[in-house]
Amino acid sequence: MDKKADQIIDSMFEKDSFSQWMGIEVEGFKSGYIKLSIKIREEMCNGFGICHGGITFSLADSALAFASNSRGSVSVALENNINYTKKVEVGDTLIAETEEIQNGKTIGVYKIRVINQHDDLVADFRGTVYRTGKW
Amino acid sequence: MDKKADQIIDSMFEKDSFSQWMGIEVEGFKSGYIKLSIKIREEMCNGFGICHGGITFSLADSALAFASNSRGSVSVALENNINYTKKVEVGDTLIAETEEIQNGKTIGVYKIRVINQHDDLVADFRGTVYRTGKW
Amino acid sequence: MDKKADQIIDSMFEKDSFSQWMGIEVEGFKSGYIKLSIKIREEMCNGFGICHGGITFSLADSALAFASNSRGSVSVALENNINYTKKVEVGDTLIAETEEIQNGKTIGVYKIRVINQHDDLVADFRGTVYRTGKW
């Protein structure tokens, strides 16, 4: 078990009201990696009956924050980009999983795939963080 | 006045529970353009006492949706990217303003600047939408 | 063998003076996929003795063009994004390989990993194309 990553993610999650409002659950993690899930509720959807892009993005963004900070240095996002490849609707369950492609002393880069309950890719995300070193 | 854009934005906003949960307000708009504001509340902040990037992104994303759809064609986001240039804290007021840089029949591209109450740039966003033509 | 993809890539490559100037070679392809390589020469490097980012980007961009057009519809790039994860130097050989994550009638999305001769990731790229349907 990765005790340090465990403590960091626990501490972050406990204070993260927005991730709690979204109903994000941690499916698994290790240092530099996390898997999150979320159930899409009606209040997350827009006027077209489909999930607001901001929800899908925020799920990926939370995954980025947890995975990058779990390395033991406070990491702040510099740049994020996302492609939406399939619409998300009420009742869908989304799963976000990270892949660390750079783990530098000051810079980290993570790719995050977001899939639904049918294993369809709904979004592809990449984020760059700056490690401030203050944990 | 731009009656069509007016009706579209009214209709979108009314059904958009997430933008309502965020407390987004429309400061002004015309066809292809919108200005939105939001007051940052405690439940939007993460464990570091700073606003979740997902909130800032979602504000910009809502602006993208309103501005692009106001052109009269249902527009879905293909790709979004964002740079965070300054941290956002509880009590801050953010303002997102769009600039339409492409208004094609099938593709639209919008840049969105997000500033705080001190006119500091907090995020810079660009989004590409596909116009499905179904309004 | 994929005759149509074969013809398209042959035809594109033959007319693509810039890819020829770069010395790009096709390592393998099928419909919706391609693998390219390039040897980094001195005239591709900048004042710091490292390869100009534009070369690495252009290799990925050529891979995007070949992979997306090989689907049988003329595809033009809408948006591209790239993270540089390791510096590239004179004498390095780069390999770009595509992954198609969306193959829609009008929109295609491709991820491209660029590695060097030591299998180190040097860049991660994602591109969105619009299919004009005119082949």
Added chain:
Amino acid sequence: MDKKADQIIDSMFEKDSFSQWMGIEVEGFKSGYIKLSIKIREEMCNGFGICHGGITFSLADSALAFASNSRGSVSVALENNINYTKKVEVGDTLIAETEEIQNGKTIGVYKIRVINQHDDLVADFRGTVYRTGKW
């Protein structure tokens, strides 16, 4: 006049064979800012008779490098993103102009507009650099 920026740009340009191959010209600069131009030649075009996206990107990327390094710290690109809004053809003259939206000690963010000889926007670019501090 900005002597330090002047020396840095001179020194970078002199050693940058790729920017010289492209025929890039410096139209103006100051610390944190540059304006470049390029004339599109036949060997920069692809099989569709339009300019390779890599050329437009490379022009913007050179502008990013010159503008960010002119601040006096060696700056390496972390992430770049670009939207193409209009096709570029043989004989066109492109002008790239930078806007510095973040000038931090370790991180810089620059937006670059690329227009043609008719003042049409052909591409919109944003780049994030890391300042290594080694000039």
